[in-house]
Amino acid sequence: QKEVEQDPGPLSVPEGAIVSLNCTYSNSAFQYFMWYRQYSRKGPELLMYTYSSGNKEDGRFTAQVDKSSKYISLFIRDSQPSDSATYLCAMSRSNDYKLSFGAGTTVTVRA
Amino acid sequence: DGGITQSPKYLFRKEGQNVTLSCEQNLNHDAMYWYRQDPGQGLRLIYYSQIVNDFQKGDIAEGYSVSREKKESFPLTVTSAQKNPTAFYLCASRPGTVNTEAFFGQGTRLTVV
Numbered sequence: 770q771k772e773v774e775q776d777p778g779p780l781s782v783p784e785g786a787i788v789s790l791n792c793t794y795s796n797s798a799f800q801y802f803m804w805y806r807q808y809s810r811k812g813p814e815l816l817m818y819t820y821s822s823g824n825k826e827d828g829r830f831t832a833q834v835d836k837s838s839k840y841i842s843l844f845i846r847d848s849q850p851s852d853s854a855t856y857l858c859a860m861s862r863s864n865d866y867k868l869s870f871g872a873g874t875t876v877t878v879r880a
Numbered sequence: 881d882g883g884i885t886q887s888p889k890y891l892f893r894k895e896g897q898n899v900t901l902s903c904e905q906n907l908n909h910d911a912m913y914w915y916r917q918d919p920g921q922g923l924r925l926i927y928y929s930q931i932v933n934d935f936q937k938g939d940i941a942e943g944y945s946v947s948r949e950k951k952e953s954f955p956l957t958v959t960s961a962q963k964n965p966t967a968f969y970l971c972a973s974r975p976g977t978v979n980t981e982a983f984f985g986q987g988t989r990l991t992v993v
Binding site for chain 2: 775777801803805810811812813814815818857859866867868870871872873
């Protein structure tokens, strides 16, 4: 079993829809959670960073962490064609340099 | 501008050759990482370094080598022992371990010809 599970999709939604992405994990020691967006043939760029449980909002993006369920989510409101990309979740333990990544979910927003 | 610079963007390697991928950061970050990305497999950790002159193997270190002689530089050598080197290679850096996120370079696409 992988440490971090993420459905690879692909996920296709119409413009303006809410995109819902999620990852599950098995290691309860994970404390720091990140979401990255990666366009084709480019490096991942950080979208959201959260610590422990709770919600964090930044513009059209909302990240949720539910540590009791070992489940994290990313919501994209009012999706745009420019949101079409692969979204990667990542997480790490406290005082640990290693990051664990999900496989990434490919999202297409149709105009 | 602060950031992580990977070079070259595209690299071609003949069978049996060693090649070195460059990664430089001017963010003053302590930790640096090398990942390999293949279609459908996400990011797999090759090596990482927490401090100058120290580095640790990741999950797929066989056939790769690294050095960390300077804080800002973490080059990756893909040796001839790596049997399937064609992939997208990503370098990342991170300030420390507590309350910090990782930042990535733009990647190097390595192809064996």
